[in-house]
Amino acid sequence: MAVGKSGAKWLSIALVLSFLSACGGGTQERALDSYTAEEIYKQGELELETGSRPKDAIRYFQEVERLYPYSEWAKRSLIMQAFSQHKAKEYEEARSTAQRFLDTYPGDEDAPYAAYLMALSYYDQIDEVGRDQGLTFQALQGMRTVIEQYPDSDYARSAMLKFELAFxxxxxxxxxxxxxxxxxxxxxxxxxxxxTVVQDFQTTTHTAEALHRLTEAYLGLGLTAEAQTSAAILGFNYQSSPFYDDSFRLLKGRGLAPEARGDSWLSQVYRQMVRGEWL
Structure with a gap:
C-alpha cells in the first residue's frame, strides 16, 4: 500500500521510537532529535485517535517532555500523558502525572481538567457495592475539589453529577x-x-428502603412507637413507594398504623421533615 509523504514521516517516527524502546537509546536518540516537539506530540495524538493501545501514545508524550523540557509542547504533553494513562487504566500513574501538572502549572487553563482527572481516576475504580469504599471516599473528595476550586470550569457539572453518584x-x-x-x-x-442512611444520606435513592427496614427492625425489637414513626416519615415522603406499602402492611398486621409517636431520634426527624420544626 502506498504511503504519502506525511504518512511516511509519521511512520518513520514510529519506527525510531519503537527501536528506541527495544534498544534503550544509543545513537538512535539523535535521530529522534531531528523531529520537532510538535511532530512527536501529534504522533501521540494520532495514536490516541487511531490506535487501540494508549500506552503507545504515552511514550510519545513522554519523549516530548524529555527532549523538549520547559516548552509549551512539554506542558501539553504532560496533561496528555495523564489522559493517556487514565485511558490505559494506569490510574495511579495518571494521578501522579496530573498532580505533577498541577504542581508545575497551577494557574494553567488545563488545571481544572488535571484536578478532574485525579478525581476520575478514583471514581472509575469504584466497583460493585460490596467492595471496600475507600476509593469512593477519595472520589468524593476529588470531585468536591473540582466543584469548589473550579466552579466555573467545564468539569464542575460533571464532577457534581459523579459526586452524587458516589454519595x-x-x-x-x-x-x-x-x-x-x-x-x-x-x-x-x-x-x-x-x-446512618436516613440521617447522613437523605438525598440518595436508598432513603425510602432505609425507612422501611427501620420499621421492620423496630418491630423485631418490639419497639412499636419507633416502627410507626419510621413508617409515618416514609408515608409522608414516599407514599407511592412500594416500600411504604410493605411497611403499611407490616403495621396493619399488628393492628398498628403509621403515626409519629414517642420522643426518639425518629420523632426528631419527623418534626424536621414533616412539620418543618428545626429548632
Missing part, C-alpha cells in the same frame, strides 16, 4: 450491611446502619 454508592454500602444484620435478626446493628 449514593456509599449509602448503598450501608444498606447492604444493614440488610445483612437484619436477615440475621441482629436488629440493633441493622438499625445503626439504616439510621
Amino acid at each position: 449514593d454508592h456509599l449509602a448503598g454500602k450501608e444498606m447492604e450491611i444493614g440488610r445483612y444484620y437484619l436477615k440475621r435478626r441482629q436488629y440493633t446493628a441493622a438499625i445503626n446502619r439504616f439510621r
Whole structure:
C-alpha cells in the first residue's frame, strides 16, 4: 500500500521510537532529535485517535517532555500523558502525572481538567457495592475539589453529577450491611446502619428502603412507637413507594398504623421533615 509523504514521516517516527524502546537509546536518540516537539506530540495524538493501545501514545508524550523540557509542547504533553494513562487504566500513574501538572502549572487553563482527572481516576475504580469504599471516599473528595476550586470550569457539572453518584454508592454500602444484620435478626446493628442512611444520606435513592427496614427492625425489637414513626416519615415522603406499602402492611398486621409517636431520634426527624420544626 502506498504511503504519502506525511504518512511516511509519521511512520518513520514510529519506527525510531519503537527501536528506541527495544534498544534503550544509543545513537538512535539523535535521530529522534531531528523531529520537532510538535511532530512527536501529534504522533501521540494520532495514536490516541487511531490506535487501540494508549500506552503507545504515552511514550510519545513522554519523549516530548524529555527532549523538549520547559516548552509549551512539554506542558501539553504532560496533561496528555495523564489522559493517556487514565485511558490505559494506569490510574495511579495518571494521578501522579496530573498532580505533577498541577504542581508545575497551577494557574494553567488545563488545571481544572488535571484536578478532574485525579478525581476520575478514583471514581472509575469504584466497583460493585460490596467492595471496600475507600476509593469512593477519595472520589468524593476529588470531585468536591473540582466543584469548589473550579466552579466555573467545564468539569464542575460533571464532577457534581459523579459526586452524587458516589454519595449514593456509599449509602448503598450501608444498606447492604444493614440488610445483612437484619436477615440475621441482629436488629440493633441493622438499625445503626439504616439510621446512618436516613440521617447522613437523605438525598440518595436508598432513603425510602432505609425507612422501611427501620420499621421492620423496630418491630423485631418490639419497639412499636419507633416502627410507626419510621413508617409515618416514609408515608409522608414516599407514599407511592412500594416500600411504604410493605411497611403499611407490616403495621396493619399488628393492628398498628403509621403515626409519629414517642420522643426518639425518629420523632426528631419527623418534626424536621414533616412539620418543618428545626429548632
